[in-house]
Amino acid sequence: MKERPNILLVCTDQQSSTAMSCAGHSDLQTPAMDSLAAEVGRLLTALQESGHDEDTLVLFTSDHGDGAGAHRWNQKTAFWEESIRIPLIARGPGVLRGQIEPRLVSTGIDLLPTLCEVAGIDAPDTDGRSLQPLLRGDQGGTWRNHVAVETSIGLGDGPGGPAVGRALVCERTKYSVYAMGRNREQLVDLHQDPGEMVNLAVEARHADTLEKWRERLRAHCAQTEDQAGAELLP
Numbered sequence: 001m002k003e004r005p006n007i008l009l010v011c012t013d014q015q016s017s018t019a020m021s022c023a024g025h026s027d028l029q030t031p032a033m034d035s036l037a038a039e040v041g042r043l044l045t046a047l048q049e050s051g052h053d054e055d056t057l058v059l060f061t062s063d064h065g066d067g068a069g070a071h072r073w074n075q076k077t078a079f080w081e082e083s084i085r086i087p088l089i090a091r092g093p094g095v096l097r098g099q100i101e102p103r104l105v106s107t108g109i110d111l112l113p114t115l116c117e118v119a120g121i122d123a124p125d126t127d128g129r130s131l132q133p134l135l136r137g138d139q140g141g142t143w144r145n146h147v148a149v150e151t152s153i154g155l156g157d158g159p160g161g162p163a164v165g166r167a168l169v170c171e172r173t174k175y176s177v178y179a180m181g182r183n184r185e186q187l188v189d190l191h192q193d194p195g196e197m198v199n200l201a202v203e204a205r206h207a208d209t210l211e212k213w214r215e216r217l218r219a220h221c222a223q224t225e226d227q228a229g230a231e232l233l234p
Helices: 023-048 108-118 132-136 204-223
Strands: 006-012 055-064 088-091 147-158 161-169 173-178 187-190
Touching: 006 023, 006 108, 055 108, 088 147, 108 132, 161 204, 173 204, 187 204
Parallel strands: 006 055
Antiparallel strands: 055 088, 147 161, 161 173, 173 187
16 A cells, blocks of 8 residues: 655634734734744754654645735735735645746635545545646646635625625636625736736726626636625626
């Protein structure tokens, strides 16, 4: 029987406080990140000293990002890149060292099938995919061309409805729709506008592209039986 590697999953919760000012937020985050790095270093050192550094798959990730003052926002919950892009770092047997993988992954649905494959057990039926081919550096085969993101801000119902939203993100474009807000639809070209400062959804010349992305999200909601998400669409 083939010996399976050990698994160490390190997940950090990147919380921010509404009491922090945006100006002081980064000053408070830096010591926290330094402390986190030191603790991860202790784990890796312990693996090395125990002789298991070469037979343990280490995955480092987080449940969400943080606004950190971008767009005058110091929280998670919104679909800005600062909030929805999170770290996923892997080290261990079979993992190609030194690569940065550009293909889209979703830790919410991809980690479970990945860990099941590493452990040699059958994964439950999910929408996720094992990341093993990406960790090995395999370039063949097909991969998804978008990921879906959901949010629920948890502030109760506002004047425009509940504070929830859905988004589709591909390699270049992001389409977001919220239940409330003056411009509750957002369409961004991440190549031309990586800072997400221009909302193409409010420009008439992008009406056809906007409708295309509405239909893509509508199809995703139908496929995943997300009725709440479908009801957000105009």
